[in-house]
Amino acid sequence: MLLGCIGDDFTGSSDLGNTLVKQGMRTVQYVGVPKGDAAPEVEAGVVALKSRSIPAAEAVKLSLEALEWLKAQGCQQFLFKYCSTFDSTAEGNIGPVAEALADALGTESVIFCPAFPATGRTIYQGHLFVQDHLLSESGMENHPLTPMKDPDLRRVLAAQVSRGVGHVPASTVWQGPDAIRARLASEAEEGRGFVIADAIRDEDLLTWGAALKGAKLLTGGSGIALGLPGNFALSGxxxxxxxxxxxxVALSGSCSNATRAQVAAHGGPKREVTAEEALGGLDADSLADWALAQDGLPLIYSSAEPATVAATQKKHGREKVAAALEGLFARTAAALASKGVKRIISAGGETSGAVVEALAPEALEIGPEIDPGVPVMRAGDMVLALKSGNFGAADFFAKAARVMEQGA
Known part of the structure; x- marks a missing residue:
């Protein structure tokens, strides 16, 4: 294995796997830290964890276990993958995990680059944009678990780490890999070893990839992986x-703007699940039976408006509501699988993580792309599409069903 990756959720890990496969790397996504060794033909291994929203100490522990397994596979470079909207809180988990990985690998200089221009995520002057809006005005400020209210990634990261935080501006990136390496060295000398990396085009990410040849550790969204395969001799x-x-069957627990638009645009049968129903013990078997009784592509969703989500969280508690909904979707996915369903679409990072944990595949084969950042994946005869909340076109659900059956 050449490249070892640690993802903080399942949708982001599949997004990363999709990028690497498109660049010609033989890639496998593992669900949690594997017990045995990887197959010899695997060039990139993605260990998918559900660590984005858990306590920071637990996220660090899981990530270090993943790092040890990847090191044992002979990896030459390591990538910590998180969301392209830098989802985190003042406590982490991006900063604490990155710092622990850097300490374990003995590296001082580490970049942070969640840019993914194909989905509208760009970084300029250290600020993260979603399309033409700052992160704090993109809808992410209303995220039910990790609201992002500051677009300046330097401030966000500095609140989470003990190391100094620096910046490589776009003007340096455009001068090429040598200029980037010189700026990284300068920032490290000034005590700013953790560096926010500007990138507004795919070409910038390719430049970053060339500049990072030989780097032990880097962090970012899946976009930063665009330029990494070119640094290795691949099988092709x-x-x-x-x-x-x-x-x-489609399941949606995301309340993002993109997913709510996809739910609204879906023309097939739909069944909304409220937080009150989930908290009240709604039976997952009944939801599965409803889906199987429908024609076309049934969608079971809990993708409420931000005001509704906020009111429900205030009444019952954020963690309690999230656990109830994730648990219900997990049990529904397991019920669907037990009743013979072989294709499940899941929207939302936490929802998808719960679904994958319920289905418990050991590894996932990365298939064709549905929309930027979202591939089809296979575990035996079960085929999954795991979508980050903010990804995908308005017709995502119907498109996913077609690609799962026919391929790209």
Missing amino acids: KAGAWTGQGGQV
Whole structure:
């Protein structure tokens, strides 16, 4: 294995796997830290954790376990992958995990680059933009678990780490890899080893990839992986894909602007699940039976407006509401699988993490891309599409069902 990756959720890990496969790397996504060794033909391994919203100490522990396994596979470079909207709180988990990984690898200089221009995430002057809006005005300020109210990633990261935080501006990136390396060295000399990396185009990410050849550790969204495969001698065999027919069901627990638009645009049968129903013990088997009784592509969703989410969290508590909804979607996915469903679409990082944990595959084969950042994945005869809340076009659910069956 050449490149070892640690993802802080399942949708982001599949997004990363998608990027690496498109660049020609033989990639496997593992669900949690594997017990045995990787197959010898694997060039990039992505260990997917559900660590984005758990206590920071637990996230650090899991990430270090993943790092040890990847080191044992012979990896030459390591990537800590988090969301392209830098989802975190003042306590972490991005900063604490990155700092622990850097300490374990004995490296001083580490970049932070969540840019993903294909989905509208860009970094300029240290600030994160979503399309033409600052992060703090993109809808992410209303995220139910990790609201992002500051677009300046230097301030966000500095609140989470003990190391100094620096910056490589776009003007330096445009001068090429040598200029980037010189700026990184200068920032490290000034005590700013953790560096926010500007990137507004795919070309910038490719430049970053060339500049980071030989770096032990880097962090970012899946976009930063665009330029990494070119630093390795690859087999050129990323694997083939076979579609899967049969019943398909969509589950959505994301309240992001993009997912709510996708739910509204979905023309098939829809069943809304409220937080009150989930807290009240709504039976997952009944939801699965409802889905199987529908024609077309049934969608079970809990994607409420921000004001509704805020009111429910105030009444019952944020953690309690999140646990109830994630648990219900997890049990519903397990019920669907037990009833013979072989294709499940899941929208939302936390929802998808709960779904994958319920289905418990050991590893996932990365298949064709549905929309930027969202591939189809296979575990045996089960095919999954795990979508980050903010990703995908308005017709995502219908498109996902088609690609799962036919391929790209």
